[in-house]
Amino acid sequence: MNRTLQFAKRNLIELSRDVLGYIFCIAFPILMLIVMSVVNESIPKEAGMMTFRIDNLSGGILIFGQTFVMLFTAILVATDRSTSFLLRLYASPMKSRDFTNGYMFPMILISIVQAIVLMLSSCVVAKISGVELKVGGLLLVILLSIPSAIMFLSIGLIFGSLLNEKSAPGVCSVIVSAGTFLGGVFFDAEGVGGPILKVCNCLPFLYCTRVARSTIQMDFHWETFGKSLLIVSLTAIAMAALAVLTFRSRMKADQ
Amino acid sequence: MKTARKELEKTTGENIKTGKTPVRYQEMWWTIESNLTEKNIIEKNIIEKNIIEKNIIEKNIIEKNIIEKNIIEKNIIEKNIIEKNVIEKNVIEKNVKKKDMEKKGMGKMKNMIVLENLSKNYGVKKAVDDINLTVKEGEMLSLLGVNGAGKSTTIKMLSCLTKPSGGTAKIDGRDVVKERDRVKEIVGISTQDTAIARNLTVEENLSFMAGIYLDPKAFDKKKREERVEEILRDFKLEEVRRTKSGKLSGGWQRRLSIAMAMIGNPKVLLLDEPTLGLDVLARRELWREIEKIKKNRTIILTTHYMEEAEALSDRIAIMIKGKIIMTGTLGELEEKTGQKGLENVFVSVVEGEEKHE
Numbered sequence: 001m002n003r004t005l006q007f008a009k010r011n012l013i014e015l016s017r018d019v020l021g022y023i024f025c026i027a028f029p030i031l032m033l034i035v036m037s038v039v040n041e042s043i044p045k046e047a048g049m050m051t052f053r054i055d056n057l058s059g060g061i062l063i064f065g066q067t068f069v070m071l072f073t074a075i076l077v078a079t080d081r082s083t084s085f086l087l088r089l090y091a092s093p094m095k096s097r098d099f100t101n102g103y104m105f106p107m108i109l110i111s112i113v114q115a116i117v118l119m120l121s122s123c124v125v126a127k128i129s130g131v132e133l134k135v136g137g138l139l140l141v142i143l144l145s146i147p148s149a150i151m152f153l154s155i156g157l158i159f160g161s162l163l164n165e166k167s168a169p170g171v172c173s174v175i176v177s178a179g180t181f182l183g184g185v186f187f188d189a190e191g192v193g194g195p196i197l198k199v200c201n202c203l204p205f206l207y208c209t210r211v212a213r214s215t216i217q218m219d220f221h222w223e224t225f226g227k228s229l230l231i232v233s234l235t236a237i238a239m240a241a242l243a244v245l246t247f248r249s250r251m252k253a254d255q
Numbered sequence: 256m257k258t259a260r261k262e263l264e265k266t267t268g269e270n271i272k273t274g275k276t277p278v279r280y281q282e283m284w285w286t287i288e289s290n291l292t293e294k295n296i297i298e299k300n301i302i303e304k305n306i307i308e309k310n311i312i313e314k315n316i317i318e319k320n321i322i323e324k325n326i327i328e329k330n331i332i333e334k335n336i337i338e339k340n341v342i343e344k345n346v347i348e349k350n351v352k353k354k355d356m357e358k359k360g361m362g363k364m365k366n367m368i369v370l371e372n373l374s375k376n377y378g379v380k381k382a383v384d385d386i387n388l389t390v391k392e393g394e395m396l397s398l399l400g401v402n403g404a405g406k407s408t409t410i411k412m413l414s415c416l417t418k419p420s421g422g423t424a425k426i427d428g429r430d431v432v433k434e435r436d437r438v439k440e441i442v443g444i445s446t447q448d449t450a451i452a453r454n455l456t457v458e459e460n461l462s463f464m465a466g467i468y469l470d471p472k473a474f475d476k477k478k479r480e481e482r483v484e485e486i487l488r489d490f491k492l493e494e495v496r497r498t499k500s501g502k503l504s505g506g507w508q509r510r511l512s513i514a515m516a517m518i519g520n521p522k523v524l525l526l527d528e529p530t531l532g533l534d535v536l537a538r539r540e541l542w543r544e545i546e547k548i549k550k551n552r553t554i555i556l557t558t559h560y561m562e563e564a565e566a567l568s569d570r571i572a573i574m575i576k577g578k579i580i581m582t583g584t585l586g587e588l589e590e591k592t593g594q595k596g597l598e599n600v601f602v603s604v605v606e607g608e609e610k611h612e
């Protein structure tokens with residue numbers, strides 16, 4: 001456990017020195033929160049377009065932000081694998097779980113900080129646009145967004161283990177776009193319906209946004225909240241297990 | 256005289272023919288002439304003075320140059336003497352150490368590293384081909400060979416970074432395949448490609464390694480910090496402790512890499528080409544560090560620099576195309592090949608091998 005924490009600390013230092021990390025994981029989601037709120041103001045009320053209203057938007061932006069945590073996990077792991085530093089650590093008494101947990105812990109921490117910052121920003125936006133946000137929902141979503149965070153960073157760990165440092169960012173950007181689109185962050189997937197909704201329902205991303213949105217609105221129905229949280233949690237567990245296996249097998253292959 | 260005549264013409268306003276100065280102007284002529292002569296003498300004197308001065312200055316410059324050259328030469332000679340002394344001291348120390356070991360019964364010393372029929376194949380390529388090697392406790396062995404000889408592959412097998420295709424390797428009686436975790440506890444490694452976390456400072460790199468290698472039961476946070484300070488001091492890394500390690504020069508990075516390998520005070524240290532790509536001064540500097548950490552430690556060092564193997568090691572193993580051809584002290588190798596100096600020994604061994612094929 002001590003070695004896991006030592007490695008986690010190293011990774012946290014490494015990430016904290018990357019300015020792009022702050023820009024993409026914190027600044028960019030806040031910017032989108034503001035931009036989409038402005039867009040929302042200009043949509044006529046009669047259109048009945050609710051996706052960008054802050055109580056819907058903040059949940060979507062939260063998931064949007066988490067996709068970037070995935071991207072940075074992939075970059076960190078892929079870059080490390082290309083260096084002799086990681087190879088040298090394979091000769092140390094570190095076990096493979098020290099590596100995988102050491103990558104995941106700081107990412108979970110970053111996701112939590114990200115959720116706190118985004119929810120505080122949402123409060124400010126809500127105040128300005130005169131929409132009421134429930135404090136309980138905002139606090140609760142910090143906790144209940146952890147499963148989706150684990151799912152995303154596990155996907156990042158998988159791509160970081162499989163791809164090299166050059167191709168990992170590219171492939172992950174595809175997931176960022178797909179996750180954001182098919183997760184219905186910037187459009188009303190339920191409203192659109194049809195084949196797009198069918199695809200969305202087959203992938204975990206829409207369930208992530210549903211959990212975040214319904215938690216913030218404190219709407220704890222089975223269909224919107226319970227079922228989605230269950231699906232997200234199970235996917236997170238499966239992805240985490242897959243990530244551990246992938247990293248372990250790559251660790252052997254890299255040697 | 257022409258000027259004197261022109262002068263006379265100017266003062267009298269008459270046209271005076273050459274050689275025929277009218278008597279009435281005779282006195283004036285003499286005055287003008289003597290004036291001119293004086294002026295000439297003075298001018299001549301000035302020119303002569305200038306020449307003399309110039310000569311003196313030039314002489315001074317030359318003398319200064321000679322003195323400077325002498326000083327430089329003296330410095331070079333002194334430096335050479337010092338270097339020679341250092342090398343001689345090393346040799347003497349080594350001899351003393353050897354004698355000590357012999358007295359203590361080096362023959363009875365424990366075998367720390369034992370390789371038996373160790374092989375590693377990459378596809379059809381035999382990177383390491385059936386090698387046998389024993390390194391005794393406290394001994395420093397140089398694995399000498401050109402690029403591609405199989406040195407790094409051997410080091411990787413010993414540090415559990417790659418699995419042998421055949422044979423066995425034991426470190427302090429622990430098998431590198433079956434007892435990986437127990438081997439990792441006692442082996443420190445500095446890989447050929449400098450393995451450091453480039454975004455972390457020197458101090459952070461060392462703290463991280465301390466956290467990985469030091470048993471938290473025996474070393475609490477304070478003791479770990481003390482150990483980091485100790486290593487920073489030992490390897491003279493204090494002045495760069497807060498520098499990001501990726502920004503250090505090659506020499507400093509190597510030094511950090513070895514310092515990181517030393518943090519757990521390992522019984523066995525594996526150094527893969529520690530001075531590769533360093534300039535002469537940085538190499539000498541690193542040799543001194545390696546000399547310091549030799550005490551009570553078993554070390555395998557790989558190198559393709561003859562003088563490095565000669566300067567640092569107790570014994571030398573010559574590796575060619577995956578095979579260890581000859582092992583022994585420099586003296587023993589010289590005796591076996593009938594050559595003087597490691598370079599000649601090495602060349603004769605390589606040529607002997609080529610004939611063999």
Ligand SMILES: Nc1ncnc2c1ncn2[C@@H]1O[C@H](COP(=O)(O)OP(=O)(O)O)[C@@H](O)[C@H]1O
Nearest residue numbers: 377380382400401402403404405406407408409
């Ligand atoms: N991972 C690998 N895959 C294939 N061939 C390798 C690998 N590592 C080393 N080799 C080959 O094995 C031989 C020995 O390499 P190495 O041990 O690195 O030599 P040295 O360290 O003495 O320069 C070389 O011919 C090299 O090309």
Ligand SMILES: [Mg+2]
Nearest residue numbers: 406407447528
């Ligand atoms: Mg090598």
